[in-house]
Amino acid sequence: MALPTCFIALLFALALFCTEVKALSSDYYDQTCPNAESTITKVVKNAMLNDKTVPAALLRMHFHDCFVRGCDASVLLNSTRNNKAEKDGPPNISLHAFYVIDVVKKQIEDLCPGVVSCADIVALAARDAVALSGGPTWDVPKGRKDGRISKAIETRQLPSPTFNFSQLQQNFGQRGLSLDDLVALSGGHTLGFSHCSSFQNRIHNFDKRHNVDPTLQSSFAASLQNVCPAHNKVRNAGATMDSTTTLFDNAYYKLLMNGKSLFTSDESLLTDSRTKRLVSKYASSQDAFFKAFANSMIKMSSISGNGQEVRLDCRFALSSEYYDKTCPNAESTITKVVKNAMLNDKTVPAALLRMHFHDCFVRGCDASVLLNSTRNNKAEKDGPPNISLHAFYVIDIVKKQIEDLCPGVVSCADIVALAARDAVALSGGPSWEVPKGRKDGRISKATETRQLPSPTFNMSQLQQTFAQRGLSLDDLVALSGGHTLGFSHCSSFQNRIHKFDKRHNVDPTLQASFAASLQNVCPAHNKVRNAGATMDSTTTLFDNAYYKLLMNGKSLFTSDESLLTNSRTKRLVSKYANSQDEFFKAFANSMIKMSSINGNGQEVRLDCRFVR
Template identity: 90%
Template sequence: MMAAPRCFIVLLFAFVLFSTEVKALSSNYYDQTCPNAEATITKVVKKAMLNDKTVPAALLRMHFHDCFVRGCDGSVLLNSTRNNKAEKDGPPNISLHAFYVIDVVKKQIEDLCPGVVSCADIVALAARDAVALSGGPTWAVPKGRKDGRISKATETRQLPSPTFNMSQLQQNFAQRGLSLDDLVALSGGHTLGFSHCSSFQNRIHKFDKSHNVDPSLQASFAASLLNVCPAHNKVRNAGATMDSTTTLFDNAYYKLLMNGKGLFSSDEALLTNSRTKRLVSKYASSQDEFFKAFASSMIKMSSISGNGQEVRLDCRFVR
């Protein structure tokens, strides 16, 4: 059984105004209409984690990928149709999984409070629980999102790529109202999970004209990556864990990054800017500071404006 959360950071957050539409989110949005919603979500997430250790990383990534395309509107949950290829089938989302967790939550909540709790809110709350139940911080999730009806695979190209440099990362986050501070804090989510070779092969094969391997990689770490991801790799699910404590939400990601063991080019990019490098060092030295910053940035990210207008009864399909 996974250890109980070691640190709880409670952030009181009354409401957030959306950037494109004035829609207030509230931490007590369901207190009267569905008071047991959060407890139900936590219970389902906890049970899923006991059966599958990859669930926390999957739920956190799902929330991030939802919010960075069309805002936090649950569009990442929609299935493709005969006439439309949805976000979940776009190239960056092929490896997204644990959608069944959202399905189980939705069914249970619909039994409790029909037509009240949006799929987008369920994703946000499940991501928070995934972090907290993995030993990370918790926070008061602002709620009241509505579900969108549009989901297009072509729009997943808006997601930040693991090959991005600092300029590309800064622009991508700024377009969503997120700062360099948010970039560094949210990158700490890489403390959970696993990456396939395709996301970091650019660093270990034909890096540039002078180097086959990215010289910023620590030598033994680079060798280990080459071992699991050789050139012309044919092992379908080959890859590497995101950090040394892949099921524990902690600050190991920053410690490894400082020692040349960051997995992605986008991770290494955080060391190329003076401000972001200082923050990486700060979070490597203080897990409490990282937890505080992560919780704050998650609230900010989860409030990115969406264009949802309804509460879907089935998270995979529009009415």
């Protein structure tokens, strides 16, 4: 439901949303950003001192966000050259006070980089707007993620303030909200202002028998006609929603009971016996209204969105056209460099793909894996799991060329993501549209590489590691297919071919002759530093051979074999072994998802190996 201001008052999308709370928790930021809520409250309070319209604006913003794509902050995203965003859809033109969210985000990013989502900020700011206006407060469940899709065209489906009771009931029901929620949330109309267009239908040419809606109190209708004449040309003409427009109270219900509501949708609450009783109840008891409003706000603000990240700037998300204007030749430059490097070194594709994985799985995709160690800090690239990472020179060459083209524009994190995509595509694998706009981080710690999934992990450990990064079992199986490229040192699979357990020297799931060949190149007391085995039989070709070998007991890692210990993942292994097209499609989708894991970056490095 929407809050009052121009054009429309009730803004709900027709799309269905799941209202299940996924990992939302009142103590979500207690450890990671304990001062988040107090920071938001302070900013909202200061904004209200300078602009009395802020509370209504923030509350309306939250409604409009949650009722279109779920509570995912999609309403905050700016339009781009190729996409008109929600905030520029006709029903949302009058949304304002976005600057308050910007100020909050800046202060919170200074405190806790990359932690607090824009969607949570909007929910908390709306709560504070109500409480600081004299209304109730409530414990906001937190943990929402920010979405990347925002389309103005979807606002065309939003119902208008002319909706009748049946239309309102349907809209709320589609979002898991009841008639009780409808009446309680309508009380948000106690704040703010509405333009004439939202109630013009009630005061001019109402129907064939009446010029004015007969349910309107006559003197109130006359006052509305005075400020909103039939052919009104005053752009900002309108009326306040109730007699105490900056105070959150129950005056809205009292006026509604006395024929002094603005919208058809308000009056519709009196056309059903149940909702009429609730209107009367809240008109008589502000305490009852406050309690109901708080409960319904918690329910409404938990409508699940499609968010999967924490934006660093609430107005911008990763975008496929991010550099279209600022560095249009960035992608072709990267592709050319990667292609040339592959001609000289067949290990480059595997190296670039692994580099991207290891970057995203530690601090998010922020190019922290590229930073060199310093006298006082051992960086990620020098952590034990990353000692064998190489081909950093490829990123260096790309960065140099792109800086010559577009100084200070393209992040190292985006270069790594694009280079990994090109490495796959140029090796015969799928290509995909890489969302861009990542920023580079300034922190890189070797100790944090312990978070990387180990080749000795079992299914439970793999599932937990991937889930912590918002990745599913489907993603686990698809991304494991990256093992089709490259080479592994003996140390990564030694546990499977020597002293496996008390009963077996060799992992019994390994095909016997394959195990023997591994023992031959990696004896028990191997002293050859670079000894090892290729990941599959077509080590420089990106294909589905990895899955075929896995099904036949010829995988290298415990983590690979673990995919066969779960019925769901085993089915997917079989599916990809039988269909390379299915694997390619799944891999591309999972790579987009993984490469969107939010890092803590806030800058574009000029040299990918060093911070300024």
